[in-house]
Amino acid sequence: MDFIRYFGFFFKLTKGRIILFFISVLTSAFFQMLAAAFFLPVFELGKTEKTDTFLTKYIYIFLDYMNLQDTNNILAFLLTTAAFSLFISSIMLVLTTVYSTKVQAQILVDIQAKALEDLFKADYSYFLSQNVGFLNNIIIQQIHQVAQSFKFYGTIFVSVIFAGLYGAIPFLMRPKLSAIMIVMGLPFMILLYYINKKTKKFSMDSVEQYSFLNGLIIQSINNFKYLKSTCTYSAVIRKIEKISRKLGSIMKWTAFWGSISTYGITPFAVSLIFILVYWEVTVMKTPVIDAMAILAFLYGASQKILTVPSAYQKFIGSFGAIANYKLFLDEVLSHDEKVSGRDTLNPDFSGKLVFHEVSFKYPSGKDEVLKDISLEIQPNTSIAFVGGSGSGKSTVINMISGILKPGKGHISLSDIEYRKLNLFLLRSRIGYVTQEPVVFNDTVKNNLTLWEKNADYDNMLEAGKRACLDAFVDQMPQKYDSVLGDSGINISGGQRQRISIARELYRDTKFIILDEATSSLDSETEQLIQQSIDEFSGKKTIIIVAHRLSTIKNCDRIYLLDSGKIIEQGSYDELYKMGGKFTEMVDRQSL
Template identity: 30%
Template structure:
């Protein structure tokens, strides 16, 4: 239960709701017991034929307390019957019972009312913290984990824990107290009968706990498999065009059905064990009551040491134990399942973020001189992508990185922005290691336009304002004009307020890329990183985007990762990479005259 206990710290901000829930649960347990006790005088009015007022009982010490209370009840009841009549006394007692049941159910409602705030509060805070972790993790985290599994933890696992918060409160407070109050009253009515109950309860508890032991393991399988099919679903929706183009629907259908079948099998196993709790506890309870009926009948009819009405009230109290016993069994199983979910949630909450700010990081406001990559080495897994790599990028210059796929171009962009950290060496801006600069201010110095135009299901304006939320309408328009996107934006149904759909799918590739450029322009950073920004475009779109890029790069330091070499002819310096090392660098014409690697790359593109 260690995992679940850790999650319970989320209850602390809502402890007043927990206290109120506990208070009303205590009252509920009390009124639940009283509701059955109040039936005893009603049974005596209906079944007893004694109508003569005898001598008033005298208290003779604690040892005779049960007899004294029974005799006192009989005495006063007969007295009231003689004074007011059977029917009036019966009506009064029924009124008392209705009032007790009303109070019992009111307390039950109030306990549930406050538990709602508690459970949903825990759910809200847990999801907020999980989302905060998800959004702060470095990119490397998601190269190792399925996205669907992370989504499953934020949805299914959190729901499982939320439902178990109430189960814990009921298991710890309401149901045990109902059992304790009922047992105490039963012990008071007949210690001999209650001895049977105490002998049988440990046997019941042992049998129920044996069934529950395998629930945590089974629950883990259920939640893990849910993560698998959510991942398949997420991949399917993201790659639907390719799936259809390659007629791969049957392949993905089978993958999903196989995962769903495993989920079906694991869920059946877990739920069937959990569902066994209620009938098993009820069966054991009825067996107990059967034994009580036999022995109680002996005490009433043969031994004559127990009044029949008290015995009937006793049996009702014994049956009153069954419902909370079943609830405790179900809650116990629910908590065992939640413990598995809590473990998966804590894995995420306690996972180490490898890219963090140092204590009191530097808040760098601007860029003045040079970006220096000093003898850096980096590997994604085992193989180095960059090895002992060095490069200087002076302020105001455009540096182009070219080379074949896998040469390390995009890795440099990822390291400059601290999406990943170097394994060796250092990256400095104006002589300050970027690890000593706060991530917020570091990334505030940079704008990124990537090959994939990542846009969100929101309006054009809100997509552009991502890096500058308080931008004015005139700033939006200026950024749109610089990026050559204003012409198509003003043709949209609602202009800047038009929703562009999931991933901007209502727009063409060229339009999406120009919006990405407009977003970077609006942010107005001193350093611009262009990661193959035109590689996926047709000729007309490339012309418009290239023109937009040239406008954007004026008076900025730009790092251009180029696939199409025609787009970088005016760069101040072209750096040619191969297998993570610089093999050539210089201006376009110089490199052509050298007839080296760059010349070969240009020739290959010209031929193609």
């Protein structure tokens, strides 16, 4: 049964807190059972012959022990005790609901953070192979559904327990009647099993289509400028409509089967109860008041039982999310990069960085993008990589940060191979300004410090000054507390790039990687930032990927790549004097 099978999953997800939830529900049910036990004898007050059922005989023993003889005193005691028990049960249910919501919220916080952390710990090649829409769907929507599934799981448990409670009372009063009801209810159970099976399939299909849809929408927004400028967005919209129609069909059939289990069975269940009570009164000659008591409990049981299909429908509606979440975790953990551990060594930046006959091929590619690359980067020097598109520059940079691993050969720092290093500590000492500015929808200050608790404000201001932020931040209403908007939409492309540069200048790093970092800047700002970067010469290792060759004149060494190979290397002047391809590139840009 799915409910039992998923207990282990939720036990792990809630870190065992589900046990306390179960105990609180059972405690509430116990007090409701106690209320019923004290209420049933009220129907028999004044009778000479009392019904000796399992539920009431101990109440009569207790009344004899209390030596209550007067009918009015017995009635007051029974009603007061029943009311008190119901009151305690209600308090327990309120506390259980609050606790359940708290656990659900904590599940969302825990698994969303864990999913992101595990994704960042996974091998970069795995990330490159994934669909962005799928990752977005998993981490935002599917994980939210997984957390919400605990609520549905809890609702099922509460409904089953209280349905069992209300059903147990008639069984204890009239065992034969309850047995007949169970037998007659079997067809409904078979129907529910079929409905649940259909709903589970629709849930899986829905998750798959949502992943496709999210991915396409995200890509459309990222490529908004192109699609609008070329009026090619109509084709994308048609594809989105096609997926949406398929999703609509899935939603329609899910709602259809869900409504049958929620509403369609109700009149049949109530009719069954009426028939059984009629049979009890006319055939079994049970007093009407006793039959009405049985009817009341059977009706209560039916109401609780009928909430089970609805809750179970919502629960199995989360099966697709749970399955995808578990699959995602298994895949991510199987690609764990193992960046740190007892067997790893702390990086020593005092020695040289060496590529020894390094080759690399992307999993999805056929040809090697790097071919037997060998180079040395001395500490605290300025190095540049130049070359045409697809020459391998970015791949080399990704290998320096350790997010890509050589297919052949090895990389070492201070004579220690990368595979032996603590890559977490290595990367934490690398500053990286990418081609696409990294700007969050937050203040200038938080973008520079990345929400650091004890941020060095003076250091931040100095970094901002070096990156020429003052030119536009001082014009903003809240200065460094001004919000930049989603991906820095409130500022220009060049200003976004300056934010990224300032962030890396703020961090205490040993390496600074500038991947086309000044490509979005005007010449004057580029020159000012270049002067700030040059100040670190001899203090930090500076690695530059550049298209504008004028920005790398002061580099100690330049590597020219072509088709994954180093074809020329030397200082700017040395390379220019060679009269080779580098010379052609310089002359072409000088025109």
